[in-house]
Structures are given as structure tokens and as C-alpha cells.
Amino acid sequence: xxxxxxxxxxxxxxxxxxPVYADLxxxxxxxxxxxxxxxxxxxxxxxxxxxxxxxxxGNPNWKGQLRSGKTPTPEDRARTALLLGNVIADGFVAVExxxxxxxxxxxxxxxxLADAINVRKSVITRCxxxxxxxxxxxxxxxxxxxxxxLQEVRSAMQELNDQDLSQxxxxxxxxxGTEVLTSIVQNGFSKDGAELLHxxxxxxxxxxxxxxxxxRLRRNPLVSQIRESLRKIGPLISQGGDSITLEKVKLINSLxxxxxxxxxxxxx
Amino acid sequence: MKNFCSSCIPRFRFLxxxxxxxxxxxxxxxxxxxxxxxxxxxxxxxYYKKGFSIRKDAWGGDLAVKDRKxxxxxxxxxxxxxxxxxxxxxxxxxxxxxxxDKGNLVDAESWQRGSTSGMQGPSAGARxxxxxxxxxxxxVQILKSSEDRTPWALVYGYK
Numbered sequence: 001x002x003x004x005x006x007x008x009x010x011x012x013x014x015x016x017x018x019p020v021y022a023d024l025x026x027x028x029x030x031x032x033x034x035x036x037x038x039x040x041x042x043x044x045x046x047x048x049x050x051x052x053x054x055x056x057x058g059n060p061n062w063k064g065q066l067r068s069g070k071t072p073t074p075e076d077r078a079r080t081a082l083l084l085g086n087v088i089a090d091g092f093v094a095v096e097x098x099x100x101x102x103x104x105x106x107x108x109x110x111x112x113l114a115d116a117i118n119v120r121k122s123v124i125t126r127c128x129x130x131x132x133x134x135x136x137x138x139x140x141x142x143x144x145x146x147x148x149x150l151q152e153v154r155s156a157m158q159e160l161n162d163q164d165l166s167q168x169x170x171x172x173x174x175x176x177g178t179e180v181l182t183s184i185v186q187n188g189f190s191k192d193g194a195e196l197l198h199x200x201x202x203x204x205x206x207x208x209x210x211x212x213x214x215x216r217l218r219r220n221p222l223v224s225q226i227r228e229s230l231r232k233i234g235p236l237i238s239q240g241g242d243s244i245t246l247e248k249v250k251l252i253n254s255l256x257x258x259x260x261x262x263x264x265x266x267x268x
Numbered sequence: 269m270k271n272f273c274s275s276c277i278p279r280f281r282f283l284x285x286x287x288x289x290x291x292x293x294x295x296x297x298x299x300x301x302x303x304x305x306x307x308x309x310x311x312x313x314x315y316y317k318k319g320f321s322i323r324k325d326a327w328g329g330d331l332a333v334k335d336r337k338x339x340x341x342x343x344x345x346x347x348x349x350x351x352x353x354x355x356x357x358x359x360x361x362x363x364x365x366x367x368x369d370k371g372n373l374v375d376a377e378s379w380q381r382g383s384t385s386g387m388q389g390p391s392a393g394a395r396x397x398x399x400x401x402x403x404x405x406x407x408v409q410i411l412k413s414s415e416d417r418t419p420w421a422l423v424y425g426y427k
Binding site for chain 1: 338
């Protein structure tokens with residue numbers, strides 16, 4: 001009996017031990033050896049990935065970043081998609097500020113904007129969860145729900161064969177997230193904070209996305225304004241994280257704030 | 269090759285998307301890419317339990333033996349990442365390693381596993397703690413396989 005009990009854990013271990021082997025990965029590769037067809041496009045990080053880093057960098061004044069007022073529901077679908085991305089990013093800011101009422105308002109605004117672009121059904125459950133978790137002050141849970149909203153909206157749009165609008169939602173989220181990030185970084189400038197802006201491939205990716213959109217969308221004044229801004233931001237962040245100075249951060253903040261205002265209020 | 273965003277999509281919806289994206293592929297291939305993705309999520313479960321958030325966006329496709337694919341990712345210094353790759357081809361060997369934008373290997377650790385009683389296909393993982401924020405590349409490769417084209421899927425998690 002004793003013997004069995006001694007052998008049992010050993011036997012379980014043998015059963016559980018997986019056949020692990022090691023391949024020899026080269027220490028260095030030449031990326032230009034990969035033909036374009038062998039390189040997958042960059043996947044846009046979810047806002048939580050950036051907020052996970054910000055969490056480790058202290059406690060900035062998130063309340064100061066909150067926007068107030070009711071979000072409009074534009075007739076222009078491109079602007080609506082961008083605005084939806086903006087509002088989801090605002091949701092993250094409200095979570096960081098631990099403002100339950102604002103989180104709930106933003107959850108309702110997400111639903112209204114999603115309705116305007118025919119993806120309401122895909123986010124109803126998430127939006128209800130946002131309200132419930134905000135009431136419980138389960139901030140980690142709310143953050144996961146906002147991440148989920150973004151992904152559900154994009155998936156729903158891809159299913160509707162609306163890739164362009166799906167990209168605009170992501171772009172809207174990135175623009176508002178970058179505006180907030182640059183505002184925080186410039187208020188307490190540090191190299192570590194500025195380095196978070198080193199996202200050259202993402203900026204190029206968004207530029208390429210706009211370039212491949214339907215000509216009607218490409219000609220949309222708001223979309224072309226955004227592309228112009230992206231092309232100004234690209235060179236500011238392409239030289240490596242440690243070359244992003246306070247002046248560059250301020251410039252990126254001004255560029256993103258301008259386009260976000262146009263997303264919110266319409267092209268002036 | 270596809271960058272498919274499965275995003276909590278129920279299985280039938282996911283298959284529908286794959287079917288729409290690749291009308292020329294056979295139903296068998298759809299099923300195997302889907303299985304590879306399921307295995308990749310299964311292999312990432314231990315990291316989920318350790319507090320990693322596993323992205324629902326995923327990459328996948330099929331590769332010939334020795335072919336490689338580079339998957340671009342924007343990573344942030346301060347986060348810890350695990351990239352998990354899987355296939356459903358029994359007896360195959362696969363690998364994933366992470367390189368920075370200058371082509372330097374930056375794996376903090378990596379592993380490869382063959383088919384097991386618990387999982388029918390091989391899997392591989394690579395961890396990275398980025399030294400700087402920027403673009404990185406997950407290089408996926410089929411080292412050995414009995415199939416001409418081996419379906420694979422890649423997911424990643426962060427904390």
C-alpha cells in the first residue's frame with residue numbers, strides 16, 4: 001500500500017510530463033529575407049496592453065483627462081465608427097479615474113453608436129456587463145469588457161464585410177488613446193513614458209489601411225485629415241523610443257487632439 | 269495565411285468567416301486551422317491561470333515544412349508576453365521565437381512540445397520581456413510534419 005502511494009505521484013508525473021524538446025533558434029535573422037507574403041500585418045494592441053504598463057508607472061491625473069458632455073450620433077458612418085473608437089478609449093480613461101457614473105454613461109454611448117452602424121446586437125451583453133461591473137467597482141472587469149466591446153465590434157463588422165469601418169473603430173480608439181497618453185506623458189515627462197509612443201509600424205499600418213479603403217471613404221474630409229496627421233506623427237516616433245522628446249510628445253498631442261475634436265464635433 | 273480575429277466568436281461563426289475568406293480551401297483545412305486555434309488556446313491556459321490576459325485576436329494558416337512566417341506585433345516595455353503556437357498534425361514539430369526589429373533573438377524562454385495524451389497536436393511557446401517598446405516579430409516555423417501543408421495558429425497573452 002505504501003509502495004503504491006509512493007509510486008502514484010511518480011506515475012502521475014510521468015503521465016503528465018510532456019515530451020519537451022528544444023530547437024536551436026538562430027540568434028540573429030535577416031528580416032529582409034522574408035518576402036512580403038511571409039509577413040503578417042501588425043495586430044493592433046488592445047488598450048489594456050498599454051494601460052497595463054501605465055499601471056506600473058505611477059498614478060497620473062486620470063480625472064483631468066475625462067471628456068464631459070454627450071457624444072453626438074453623426075449621420076456619417078465613418079465619423080460614427082471613429083467616434084465609437086474614441087468613446088471606447090474614453091471608457092478606459094473613466095475606469096482609470098474610477099468614475100463609475102461616467103463609465104456607465106460611456107457604456108450607454110457605445111450602445112447608441114454601435115446601433116448607428118448596425119452592430120448593436122454584438123455589444124448588448126458587454127454594455128450591460130459594463131454597467132453591472134461599474135456598480136460593483138470591479139475596475140479590472142470593466143476594463144476587460146471594454147476590450148471585449150472593441151473586439152466584438154470589429155468582429156461583427158468583419159462579418160458584415162465592413163472591414164473599412166472596422167479599421168476606423170480601431171483608429172478612433174488609437175487616436176483618442178494617443179491623445180490621452182501624450183497628455184499624461186507631457187504633464188510628467190519621463191523617457192519611459194515617452195517610449196510608449198514608439199509605435200512606428202502601427203502608424204504605418206493605419207496609413208496603409210486608409211490607403212486601401214474604398215475611394216469614397218478615402219475622400220471623406222475627416223479620414224483624409226486623419227491620414228495627414230498620421231503622416232506627420234510617423235516621422236516623430238520612427239527613430240526609437242529614446243529619441244521621443246517632450247517637444248515631440250507635445251506635437252503628437254496637438255495633432256491627435258485636433259483630429260479627435262473633429263471626430264467629436266465634425267470637420268470645421 | 270490569415271490574421272483571423274476570432275474574438276469570442278462561437279465555433280460556427282468562426283468557421284463561417286474562414287469559409288468566406290478562403291472559398292478555395294477545403295472544409296477539411298477549415299476544420300484543422302480551427303483545431304490548431306483551439307489547441308493554441310488550450311496550451312495558453314496555464315498562462316491565463318498565471319494572470320496573463322490572452323488576446324482573442326489570433327493568427328493562423330498553413331505552412332510547408334521548413335517554411336517560416338513572420339508575424340508583426342507591437343509590444344510595450346514593462347509588459348510580459350507569451351506567444352503560443354499550436355497545430356493539430358500529430359507527430360509534427362513546430363516552433364515560435366521572438367525577434368526585435370533588428371533581427372535579434374529576444375526570447376526570455378521558449379519551449380516546444382510534441383503531441384501528448386492531453387493534446388493531440390504539437391505546441392510551442394516563447395516568452396519575451398521587451399527591453400524597449402516597438403515592433404517585434406514572432407517567427408513561426410514547421411520543423412517536421414507528415415503533411416505537405418501543416419495548419420497552425422498563434423495567440424499571445426500579456427500581463
